[in-house]
Amino acid sequence: MNKKSLFSQLPSVEEILNNKKIMGLIEKYSRNLIVDTIRDCIDDVRKRIISLKDCEIDTFYIDYDKLIENIIKNLESVYSLSLKKVINATGVVIHTNLGRSLLSDSIKEDVWKIASRYTNLEYDLELGQRGSRYSHLEDIIKKLTGAESVLVVNNNAAAVLLVLSTLANGKEVIVSRGELVEIGGSFRIPKVMEQSGAILREVGTTNKTHIKDYEEEINENTALLLKVHTSNYRILGFTKTVDIDELSILGKKYNLPVVEDLGSGLFIDISRYGLKYEPTVIDSLKKGADIVTFSGDKILGGPQAGIIIGKKEYIEKMKKNQLTRALRVDKLTIAALEATFKLYLDENRAIKEVPTLRMLTFTADELSKKAEKLYNMIKNEKLDIDLNIEDGYSQVGGGSMPLENIKTKVITIIPKRISVSELERKLRLCENHIIARIYDNKYVIDVRTVFEDEFEIIVKELVNVLK
Numbered sequence: 001m002n003k004k005s006l007f008s009q010l011p012s013v014e015e016i017l018n019n020k021k022i023m024g025l026i027e028k029y030s031r032n033l034i035v036d037t038i039r040d041c042i043d044d045v046r047k048r049i050i051s052l053k054d055c056e057i058d059t060f061y062i063d064y065d066k067l068i069e070n071i072i073k074n075l076e077s078v079y080s081l082s083l084k085k086v087i088n089a090t091g092v093v094i095h096t097n098l099g100r101s102l103l104s105d106s107i108k109e110d111v112w113k114i115a116s117r118y119t120n121l122e123y124d125l126e127l128g129q130r131g132s133r134y135s136h137l138e139d140i141i142k143k144l145t146g147a148e149s150v151l152v153v154n155n156n157a158a159a160v161l162l163v164l165s166t167l168a169n170g171k172e173v174i175v176s177r178g179e180l181v182e183i184g185g186s187f188r189i190p191k192v193m194e195q196s197g198a199i200l201r202e203v204g205t206t207n208k209t210h211i212k213d214y215e216e217e218i219n220e221n222t223a224l225l226l227k228v229h230t231s232n233y234r235i236l237g238f239t240k241t242v243d244i245d246e247l248s249i250l251g252k253k254y255n256l257p258v259v260e261d262l263g264s265g266l267f268i269d270i271s272r273y274g275l276k277y278e279p280t281v282i283d284s285l286k287k288g289a290d291i292v293t294f295s296g297d298k299i300l301g302g303p304q305a306g307i308i309i310g311k312k313e314y315i316e317k318m319k320k321n322q323l324t325r326a327l328r329v330d331k332l333t334i335a336a337l338e339a340t341f342k343l344y345l346d347e348n349r350a351i352k353e354v355p356t357l358r359m360l361t362f363t364a365d366e367l368s369k370k371a372e373k374l375y376n377m378i379k380n381e382k383l384d385i386d387l388n389i390e391d392g393y394s395q396v397g398g399g400s401m402p403l404e405n406i407k408t409k410v411i412t413i414i415p416k417r418i419s420v421s422e423l424e425r426k427l428r429l430c431e432n433h434i435i436a437r438i439y440d441n442k443y444v445i446d447v448r449t450v451f452e453d454e455f456e457i458i459v460k461e462l463v464n465v466l467k
């Protein structure tokens with residue numbers, strides 16, 4: 001055998017087109033796409049032959065079935081999406097890498113209807129003329145928070161940029177040194193301020209800032225007082241920060257707007273559900289903030305968005321800023337946001353139907369039941385593994401509540417025939433992409449972030465990988 005005779009054994013495109021399995025695909029894919037794919041796959045075999053070493057030539061043969069299989073696989077992959085559903089078994093509820101908050105199933109029809117049909121997005125039905133896309137959120141935000149006005153942009157980073165660019169361009173903004181945070185590696189408060197044209201005036205020290213530090217820095221060029229909720233880290237020990245109520249009194253005294261970047265947008269006091277107290281949007285406004293900004297897809301549990309609420313006089317100015325056009329959100333975001341806000345009209349409903357809140361408020365009993373169910377399902381398969389239910393900790397994630405480790409139940413697996421990291425890799429790459437942690441040399445599935453309808457899939461994939 002030599003390479004020349006191997007080349008002569010390569011099937012022609014015509015031959016493969018006459019294969020039964022390939023013929024069956026003509027209805028599904030265009031002829032051109034099929035021919036191109038066949039050509040590419042034959043070419044791959046040709047390249048493989050070219051690269052054969054002399055000693056490999058005699059044992060090499062052209063596996064026709066495998067070639068057909070490859071062609072079909074390549075055809076299927078042309079239409080498969082790169083952005084895919086995964087199973088989050090990490091226990092990190094607001095997992096930025098895995099898409100942050102999940103929208104509620106109960107809003108999907110509302111959102112799809114708006115996405116696939118014409119709407120009154122910027123059309124005032126009463127007047128029969130042009131309207132504002134932000135008007136759709138005004139009534140519901142007023143009802144939920146008491147705020148006079150609302151504006152929504154692409155994300156909270158954009159919200160902070162727009163607020164500063166509108167109210168403080170070329171002027172000074174006073175902020176505590178302890179609040180000059182970086183979030184998610186790319187959002188740095190000092191950098192955003194620079195971009196907006198505002199001049200940063202840092203006051204206090206990293207661990208202590210007093211109200212008199214702010215007051216001493218105020219001058220005729222001061223535009224606003226900013227408070228940033230340090231949502232992804234906390235300074236412990238000898239500390240002093242100025243609360244938004246104290247800052248608001250100072251703002252009124254000097255007629256300066258007070259802005260709070262809250263980060264996560266809580267509408268519900270979650271300390272009622274056993275979590276640590278975090279300031280809510282309503283608290284911030286009640287305590288006197290003139291403008292509050294927060295994310296749509298952190299604890300709020302909505303789509304990615306930056307929500308700016310507060311005094312109408314300031315928000316009207318922001319709407320006129322040219323940047324607003326560049327940062328504007330589309331109808332999908334507005335539809336998902338309005339529908340998510342509506343769930344909050346009834347707190348019990350929000351807790352039950354907003355997945356982020358639901359996952360954060362599972363009771364110990366609910367978590368135990370979930371863990372036992374999955375444990376039993378896996379156990380039934382009699383796999384060659386060590387399987388246990390253990391106590392563990394989940395995280396809120398998304399830079400929210402950094403020190404808050406919430407007790408959970410985890411399933412731990414130690415496979416006997418492959419390594420833990422091999423198991424992790426195979427489950428991550430399998431059709432259903434299960435993302436979990438390895439801890440203490442065990443594969444750890446936190447049931448908090450796994451939906452019950454995903455249990456069967458996990459079992460199926462475990463069987464596939466370990467059989």
Ligand SMILES: *Cc1c(COP(=O)(O)O)cnc(C)c1O
Nearest residue numbers: 155156157183229231262263295
């Ligand atoms: C998360 C966060 C941001 C950035 O919000 P995005 O919606 O991710 O742009 C800004 N400020 C604070 C305090 C945050 O926690």
